[in-house]
Amino acid sequence: MNTTIIGILGSRLDHGGLGRNRTKRWRPNVSLLMHAELPVNEFVLIHHPEEAALAEITMRDMREISPQTSVIPYLVNYSDPWDFEEVYSQLLDFTRSYSFDPEQSDYYVHITTGTHVAQICLYLLTEARYIPGKLLQTSPGEEGPKGQYQIIDLDLSRYDQIASRFEREAMDGITYLKSGIETHNTAFNALISQLEHVSIRSSAPILLTGPTGAGKSRLAKRIYDLKKQRGQIKGKLVEVNCATLRGDNAMSALFGHVKGAFTGALNTRAGLLREADNGLLFLDEIGELGLDEQAMLLRAIEDKIFMPFGADIEVSSNFQLIAGTNRDLFEQVRLGLFREDLLARINLWTYELPSLRNRIEDLEPNIEHELHQFTIKAGHKVNFNKGARENYLEFARSPQAMWRANFRDLNSSITRMATLATGGRITEEIVEGEILRLQKGWSGFSDKQPFSTEILSEILPSETLTEIDLFDQIQLTQVINICRESRSLAEAGRKLFNRSRTQKSSINDSHRLKQYLIRFGLEFQGVITRQS
Incomplete structure (x- = not known):
């Protein structure tokens, strides 16, 4: 493998007095070529036109010290070396003009010289893999002009301590999204693991599907909290159930209106999309939105701008969207009830939450979670006695338990039993009464008159x-x-x-x-x- 170093001319450190004694002084870019264990095939020296004289002397010295090294100048011409945008832009242009070949060469980016702005820009370009290499830092040493160097590999997975910390933080995030519940369902755990990764790396729309009560709303709140903790988001969480929005009220609620836009519009209203600026907008039951609202929402997602109801000036809002639905949106598209282009836009990251019946192995840890939540609210601990727990679990896992409202049914059931518990103990009698109540409630769904x-x-x-x-x-x-x-x-x-x-x-x-x-x-x- 060949070795290529990319560095910036140091107007002070590479100067070395420019007299005869300069060969006895440590000069970062020149000194790099004095290390026999680091043979360099090519050295790209970035410099400003005003530094042409120093660049010429420095490159001549580099060629004398290491004749086998091809020293190539590259000119940058930013007017202000402390203007981050200008410096980054010109260094980015360099990465696009240079032909990198990682299979044939090892690349090192020398970040000892240049302004702090230039050093930061080189670091960012290397970290983002515009430059497919490692960082190289030099410093003077006791060996005269030779000095010493340190190679820094930005592949963090190579560092055990950092990698294990990332893994712990990812696990913390996954646990948080699951509300701390030790779930066992393989498919659900895989879903949450990927969702944690996507949540902190992407601001694209997320679509949560699944039956009513499967936990879409709770998961959306957890995603928001996780992003807020990681500094991914600054604004607030705005939630709305689209099934409650109809007609002009839907337009007004989502996009706002100006005073006098319609009868009763006595004041200007900002709208939920504006409230979610720099935050997260959770549109539950998005399939219930009308086609007009869907069209405006699509533009708001793509362009971050929209027109309030009755206004003639567009407004902007930079929000991330999480959409929830228990409908088959593809079927809704076929029926002409949902826009195909909107579905394509929100279908980038889609996660279908399974029903409680399809996650029955997670029933027991969720029961413990509900009991813990009740304990927090009530201020006293509640639990089952042994026989009551066995009876309840046997029924809850049986075909008789429909769990039609999924985790909402479970929450209501645990809340009722915990409230009736005397001395903090749920007894067999309480469980027996609860089972009868659940059976009676669910029977209303199965006792239809099919031949009426x-x-x-x-x-x-x-x-x-x-x-x-x-x-x-x-x-x-x-x-x-x-x-x-x-x-x-x-x-x-x-x-x-x-x-x-x-x-x-x-x-x-x-x-x-x-x-x-x-x-x-x-x-x-x-x-x-x-x-x-």
């Missing part, structure tokens, strides 16, 4: 209904129930054709269900939106 023509009367004209056989009424009613329990046409199709779909080489459940509904003049979106 009342459901059909919601979506079909009476004259059409009278012409449909009882057999078809029963079948159609059940199909409608499945559609209303599903988040998309595809999901409903998978449920309805769960056996036959496995026997087909080409599966299109959505098309099969769509064709069935067409027989009765129906479409999926109409069926699910006409619920009472």
